[in-house]
Amino acid sequence: MYINPAWRILTIGDGDLSFSHSLLENYHPKSLTATVFDDISSLSSKYSTTHFKQLQAQRCEVITSFDVTKKQTWGNLDKHQFDVIIFQFPLLPAFNSAKDFKQQSQNISLNTLHRRLLRRYLLNCFNEFLDPQGAQLALITSKDVKPYRQWCIEQALIINTDINYIGSMPFETDKFPGYKIRNVDRDKHVKDTEGVTYVFSRLLTTELDNKVTQPNYLHDNYCSYCRVGPFYTERDKQSHLVSKKHQKMALFEQQWLNDIK
Structure with missing residues (x-):
């Protein structure tokens, strides 16, 4: 993953905030706003608030209870203030049981539910978060194994939109010291399976064109x-x-x- 220090970056649903903290410490972006899906109590019980406190100490805004699909959870984020949005290893919270899944999913497969999440993420990136005068880049990093590759991230999410798939680049965890890929529901470190960062933009030409492949x-x-x-x-x-x-x-x-x- 390439990071330009001139970017204004928003991270989405960053587990224990270790990615955002590593990003800030090692790449020094122009500005960084970090978000987590959990409220502060859940964050503390699942992962601890170590990175939360470190980010706050460095005057990095952190928004808890943030759901990228629900505008009412976005706090006081100003519209169109970012150059790049990053969603690392997105995954829906687990269902409590097969019965719970059936009731909540309305018989829609997990494949479709994850695509819904990522499509809404992309639409909100370009309609709400990204500055039309900025870099206009939305990134999704995911594992290159089943079932994640079955989401067809490169092509399925942008059907009937004006968003373009620019290409992909490898995600190397060791380039982000201290980053731990977390399970969405508990304090466990997820195996560092090979990751791929997919890049999207409304622009036809971007500053990442020579850094991605098709x-x-x-x-x-x-x-x-x-x-x-x-x-x-x-x-x-x-x-x-x-x-x-x-x-x-x-x-x-x-x-x-x-x-x-």
């Missing part, structure tokens, strides 16, 4: 949902389209398209 699977003659290809014959393509792997992804995609109608 994967081959988004090109013609590939199945971009399954990341399979290239297909050298029509038979190869048809064989993939009837495979269990593709049929599962096709169900995810159809449910998602129905959801955003």
